[in-house]
Amino acid sequence: MSEIREIDIPVGATPQKISQMLENFEDVHGERMVVQMGPQHPATHGVLRVELETDGEMIMKATPHIGYLHRCFEKTCESMTWQQVVAYTDRLDYCSSANNNLGYVLACEKMFGIEVSERVQTIRVLVSELNRLASHFIAIGTYGLDIGAWTPFLYLIQEREHILDLFDRLCGGRLLLNYMRIGGLTHDLPDNWLKEVHEYLSYMEGKLDEVNSLLSYNKIFVERLANVAIISEDMCIKYGLTGPNLRGAGKKWDLRKNEPYCGYETYDFDIPVGDGEVGTIGDCWDRYIVRVKECEQSMRIIKQATERLEKMPGDDVLAAIPKSMTKVAPGEIYFRTEHPKGELGFYIVSNGKKFPWRLKCRAPSFSSLSVMSAVSPGLLIADMVALIGSIDIVLGEVDR
Amino acid sequence: MTIPEIFNILQEKFPEAELVLEENNPDPIIRAKCEAIADISLLLRDDPDFSFDSLMCLSGVETVEEFQTVYHLYSMLHNHKVTLRAGGTKEEELIVPTVSHIWPTADWHERESFDLFGIKYTDHPDPRRILLPDDWVGYPLRKDYEPQKTWHKIPLTAIDYKEEDNGDES
Numbered sequence: 001m002s003e004i005r006e007i008d009i010p011v012g013a014t015p016q017k018i019s020q021m022l023e024n025f026e027d028v029h030g031e032r033m034v035v036q037m038g039p040q041h042p043a044t045h046g047v048l049r050v051e052l053e054t055d056g057e058m059i060m061k062a063t064p065h066i067g068y069l070h071r072c073f074e075k076t077c078e079s080m081t082w083q084q085v086v087a088y089t090d091r092l093d094y095c096s097s098a099n100n101n102l103g104y105v106l107a108c109e110k111m112f113g114i115e116v117s118e119r120v121q122t123i124r125v126l127v128s129e130l131n132r133l134a135s136h137f138i139a140i141g142t143y144g145l146d147i148g149a150w151t152p153f154l155y156l157i158q159e160r161e162h163i164l165d166l167f168d169r170l171c172g173g174r175l176l177l178n179y180m181r182i183g184g185l186t187h188d189l190p191d192n193w194l195k196e197v198h199e200y201l202s203y204m205e206g207k208l209d210e211v212n213s214l215l216s217y218n219k220i221f222v223e224r225l226a227n228v229a230i231i232s233e234d235m236c237i238k239y240g241l242t243g244p245n246l247r248g249a250g251k252k253w254d255l256r257k258n259e260p261y262c263g264y265e266t267y268d269f270d271i272p273v274g275d276g277e278v279g280t281i282g283d284c285w286d287r288y289i290v291r292v293k294e295c296e297q298s299m300r301i302i303k304q305a306t307e308r309l310e311k312m313p314g315d316d317v318l319a320a321i322p323k324s325m326t327k328v329a330p331g332e333i334y335f336r337t338e339h340p341k342g343e344l345g346f347y348i349v350s351n352g353k354k355f356p357w358r359l360k361c362r363a364p365s366f367s368s369l370s371v372m373s374a375v376s377p378g379l380l381i382a383d384m385v386a387l388i389g390s391i392d393i394v395l396g397e398v399d400r
Numbered sequence: 401m402t403i404p405e406i407f408n409i410l411q412e413k414f415p416e417a418e419l420v421l422e423e424n425n426p427d428p429i430i431r432a433k434c435e436a437i438a439d440i441s442l443l444l445r446d447d448p449d450f451s452f453d454s455l456m457c458l459s460g461v462e463t464v465e466e467f468q469t470v471y472h473l474y475s476m477l478h479n480h481k482v483t484l485r486a487g488g489t490k491e492e493e494l495i496v497p498t499v500s501h502i503w504p505t506a507d508w509h510e511r512e513s514f515d516l517f518g519i520k521y522t523d524h525p526d527p528r529r530i531l532l533p534d535d536w537v538g539y540p541l542r543k544d545y546e547p548q549k550t551w552h553k554i555p556l557t558a559i560d561y562k563e564e565d566n567g568d569e570s
Binding site: 066067070072074075110111237238239240253258331332333334336343345347349358360362366367369370374399400 | 424425426427429454455459462476479483503504505507508516530531532533540541545
């Protein structure tokens, strides 16, 4: 224990004055205490344990311990055929399974030189943007929940529910779609499905403004997040943070624009970036608001894709699926796509046989989480929750 | 800059790094001696003509003959990519210098590659396992890996990976 000393504090001293006086006593600092945050902490979005070394309310050091959900995805993939892996990629980030499918099938298609029709590409864009919307709704809603706003979460879960119903009609799965295949899709769109998507879009009109007035510009929410846990653009690039986290730091960077795939270059949409509207560029609020703005852009893409599909003549979405994949081209490739969490990369090595020889998944959440121990010194314990929520991790993807 | 151009410049600057350009892939790969990886990486990041500021992916790989570490680099400024590879035979332990001081994101990726492949990284700031428990035995992604029978008296259902020959039947 530190020794107890008396100091005279004059009557009517301001808090600033008192803290100035306390600064002269270096040993006023308390003992360091280690706090285990997790693994069953509700704000860690899964099972994550963070070992916090604290001085009073202040974090001095934070060490994340991961691996609680580890199931060796990569080893399992080595004993599955190329097409079977698609179903397993669903389970990486279970909030956005269509985007995981897309990343994997595009990597394989590029490696084996498979070309898919425009209709297949447009359906893929439509489904993955719907899933991006669902994933961002979860991110926004649970972030409010972490900070203490319960109501917006319920609203957003409800809006997400409608998307899951659309997926249910599309392929029978709500969370885990398993809808894409190397070279195509499992089946074409059901009748009237596009009409339902249109109805959903008109239903969603103005809903994001509701989110903004309920949550984004709520005074308590803003004060809780502005200027907290700032991650600069330079730091993002160094630590491999991508997607909304990098855009929140003010970098205009989106693989859908910078390295277009699936015909994204033909769609009209903007890249929202953080601009320090309420605080500093790259703080928690900026990373949060980028996701809200991205939802708007996703809806624009969905609208364009739906209109295109309505005009497009139907064709066989299974046409380009290889009849047999027991003998494939050997080689290796790294291919990356824009996932709701960031850059999802697949590094695939083929030895020409029916199983992947090596499949490495570069998960966006894994890299995002690694920044934590660099950002957290100097944060308050309560701000740790704000940091974890703002980088939007899913532990299924971190642990693989 | 294209990969052959990068390769030619690197070969001039690092004559003793045994650089080889593997062109039989969709994207060519530059292969280098393990010991030279950190120096090459530092040049690739700091030289304004290259400025590879982002490490997209770092993966451990096992081929029939050797263990390898593969680096996928990208430059946000010039919008070009390059892939580096370092490898060593299976008879001896693969030891690669760390690049985590060059790109901090490599820290966790190197730990993962150590955890699952047993590739050692010299001067790594935190050389622990990352996904598996600290007292786990063996390196699961190796092709000859056999899971331990129990872990802290918890029986582990052993899956016989040997039975599943990797694609020999056609």
